[in-house]
Amino acid sequence: MESINNxxxxxxxxxxxxxxxxxxxxxxxxxxxxxxxxxxxxxxxxFAVALTAPSSSYRQKNGKPSSASKAVISAVQSTDSxxxxxxxxxxxxxxxxxxxNCLWPTRKLRDPHxxxxxxxxxxxxxxxxxxxxxxxILDFVDIGQSLASKLTDDDLYAILECIDAQHNLKRLNLxxxxxxxxxxxxxxxxxTTFEKLDLSLVRxxxxxxxxxxxxxxxxxxAKISEEIIFGILDxxxxxxxxxxxxxxxHGSMWEHQDAPEYDSETDxxxxxxxxxYNRRRIYPIPSIAFKSFLEKHNNHVLxxxxxxCYFGLSDDEESNQFLTRIVETSSDIxxxxxKCGSMDFHICMDCHTVYCxxxxxxxLHGLLDTSRSCQRDxxxxxxxxxxxxxxxxxxxxxVDCCEQLxxxxxxxxxxxxSCRNGTExxxxxxxxxxxxxxxxxxxxxxxxSSKQAEIDRLNQLVGDLQLSKGT
Numbered sequence: 001m002e003s004i005n006n007x008x009x010x011x012x013x014x015x016x017x018x019x020x021x022x023x024x025x026x027x028x029x030x031x032x033x034x035x036x037x038x039x040x041x042x043x044x045x046x047f048a049v050a051l052t053a054p055s056s057s058y059r060q061k062n063g064k065p066s067s068a069s070k071a072v073i074s075a076v077q078s079t080d081s082x083x084x085x086x087x088x089x090x091x092x093x094x095x096x097x098x099x100x101n102c103l104w105p106t107r108k109l110r111d112p113h114x115x116x117x118x119x120x121x122x123x124x125x126x127x128x129x130x131x132x133x134x135x136x137i138l139d140f141v142d143i144g145q146s147l148a149s150k151l152t153d154d155d156l157y158a159i160l161e162c163i164d165a166q167h168n169l170k171r172l173n174l175x176x177x178x179x180x181x182x183x184x185x186x187x188x189x190x191x192t193t194f195e196k197l198d199l200s201l202v203r204x205x206x207x208x209x210x211x212x213x214x215x216x217x218x219x220x221x222a223k224i225s226e227e228i229i230f231g232i233l234d235x236x237x238x239x240x241x242x243x244x245x246x247x248x249x250h251g252s253m254w255e256h257q258d259a260p261e262y263d264s265e266t267d268x269x270x271x272x273x274x275x276x277y278n279r280r281r282i283y284p285i286p287s288i289a290f291k292s293f294l295e296k297h298n299n300h301v302l303x304x305x306x307x308x309c310y311f312g313l314s315d316d317e318e319s320n321q322f323l324t325r326i327v328e329t330s331s332d333i334x335x336x337x338x339k340c341g342s343m344d345f346h347i348c349m350d351c352h353t354v355y356c357x358x359x360x361x362x363x364l365h366g367l368l369d370t371s372r373s374c375q376r377d378x379x380x381x382x383x384x385x386x387x388x389x390x391x392x393x394x395x396x397x398x399v400d401c402c403e404q405l406x407x408x409x410x411x412x413x414x415x416x417x418s419c420r421n422g423t424e425x426x427x428x429x430x431x432x433x434x435x436x437x438x439x440x441x442x443x444x445x446x447x448x449s450s451k452q453a454e455i456d457r458l459n460q461l462v463g464d465l466q467l468s469k470g471t
Contacts, residue, residue, distance in 0.1 A: 024051075029067070029068055029071035029072075032051065032068055032071065032072055033071060033072055033075040035047075036048075036072045036075065036076075037075075040083075040086050040142040040143055041076060041128065041129060041134075041142055042138070042139070042140055042142050042143045042159075043142075043143055044072060044073070044076055045073065045138070045159045045162055045163060046143075046155070046159065047072060048065065048068075048069040048070075048072040048073050048162045049065075049069065049155070049158040049159060049162055051065075051066060051068045051069045051072065052064075052065050052066040052068070052069045052162075055152070055154040055155045055157070055158040056154045058154065058157050058158035058161050059153070059154055059157040059158070059183065059184075059186070060154075063158075063161070064161065065161060065162045069162055070162075073135070073162055073163055076134040076135070077134055078129065078130055078131065078132060078133060078134050083122075083125045083126070083129055083142065086125065086142050087118060087121050087122050087125060088118075089144065090121050090141075090142070090144055091118055091121060093144050093145065093146065120203060120205040120206070121141070121203065123204075123205065123333075124139065124141050124173075124175075124203055124204050124205065125139075125141060125142055128141060128142065128173075129142075132170070133168070135163040135164075135165075135168045135169060136168065136169065136170045136171065137169075137170065137171045137172075137173075138159070138160075138163065138165070138169055138171070138172050138173070139171075139172075139173035139175055140173065140174060140175045140176060140177055141173065141175040141176075141203060144176075145176040148175060148176035148177050149176050149177070149178045149179060150179060151177055151179060151180065152179055152180070152184070153180055153181050153182070153183040153184035154184065155184070156174075156177070156180055156184025156185070157183065157184040157185075157186060157187060160184065160185070160187035160188065161187050165187050165188055165191070165194075166187055166188060166189075166190070166191045166193075166194075167191075167193060168193065169188065169191070169193065169194055170193055170194060170195045170196065170243075171195060171196040171197075171198075172185075172188075172194075172196070172197050172198065173198040173204070174198060174199060174201055175198075175201065175202065175203055176201060176202075177201060178201060178221070178222045178223070179223060180222075180223065180224065181223045181224065181225050181228060182224060182225045182227075182228030182229045182232065183228060185228075185229065185232045186232065188232060188236065189232055189235040189236070190235050190236060190239050191236055191239075191242075192239055192241060192242050192243060193243055194236060194242075194243065194244060195243050195244060195245045195246070196244075196245055196246045196247075196248075197233070197244075197246070197247050197248070198248040198334065199224060199229065199247070199248060199249060199250040199253075200248050200249070200250060200251075200307065201222055201224075201250060204332075204333050204334050205333055207338060222250065222252065224250050224252060226252070226253060226287065226289040226290065226293075227289060230289060230290075230292075230293040233247065233293070234293070234296065237296075237297050237311065244311050244312075245310065245311055245312055246308055246309070246310055246311070246334075246335075247308065247309045247311070248306075248307055248308050248334055249290070249307050249308065249309060252287070253286065253287050253289070253290045254285065254286065254287060254290075254304075255285045255286070255287050255288075286302065294309070297311065298313075299311055299312060299313040299314070300313060301313060301319050301322055301323050301347070301354065302354065303323065303345060303354040304353075304354060305337045305338060305339070305345060305354055305355065305356045306334065306335055306336060306337060306338060306345075307338060308334060308335065310322070310323070310326055319347045319352060320346065320347045320388075323345055323347060323354065324345075327343035327345060330343070337356040339356065340356060342356060344356060344357045345357070346379060346388040347388065348379075348388060348389050349387050349388060349389055349411070350389055355379055355388075357379060357388075380409045387411040387413075387414075389411075412433075412436075415429055415432060415433055416433050416436065416437075419433045419437075
């Protein structure tokens, strides 16, 4: 017994001697890296932040990560973590211990069933852990809502500083970060590498706020400041050669207008056509701050069907071509239609609104779900080209239907050409182009009259000159 006590006494240190106290600061970089490998990827970043100083000191005192923090961050590789246990933990948090294989309401419907909770989370974490270099993507999906919802702007700022987000980060998903205002994004200012920002605050497979009335109160009460967020995005988009491509919008950045009153006795919508109601009922309107932000950057296409705004539209590219190019090269669920999961998007030639043109029936749990049908029925498609107009644009839209006889949809250009070359036999279609042809005829006659007057004047001048030359 005496030998044991003596051994214990030799291991004890004097509490007053601070140099003899063993703490985490005494651990080598290799020790810290070994410890961090037991943590989820995002938790490693939080661990690296804590190795330097409290999160608040990064933003308030312009703090920079220590060598130990940099070592932990640098050691993270894209495929060095197993996420099976993480998925299990997150599923239990989300739906309960016995609900991992339960159906989960998602934005992308599957026929005949939805994705399970395990499938939903696994898909997003797999992309986060395996695609590209380790810190090209930062997604808070792997730490659970209970922790992510408590993170502050100071925490976000410190993480972005530790991973050198301005030069490394390409995509940021603020999954469940309901407490974030926007200051934490400041390290991304003027970045030329940053490409995608997800402000939906839900998992990528879940329905964004403005389309789901059952979303948690935490999301509806999120603290996101449009002024701060758009100010930081302005600093990125104003840099020549920036790489920013997509903003997934939070529900607070949309507004909704009430539909006009419908008189069932007269089957009348008043001064507004049915298309107006359809469009306003299912299509969100940008908030004042959001609209002001978009007006500063003309190189964008706003797709309310996916709740995303895409940037990078060149001056010589049509919006439809730009959007088609995006969806054809995308495998991201975020780019799909929230209601039906398709990418069959079309832009109205007149109001530039994006609509989903999918015409297949949608099924939910094996039953036809007419409430989730998309908007093909309020689109007018030219039968000879790819132009599209929506019913909300009224009588003067680019693509219109012959309601008198044949019922065919043609754009103004194609209907005009077919009437001019004689291939159009429908008197209704001919009547639709009559006013335009008559206006063109009158204009040409006026031009001919003015030209004839000039010809007569020149003839008189030439005759006078000939007479003077002959004399």
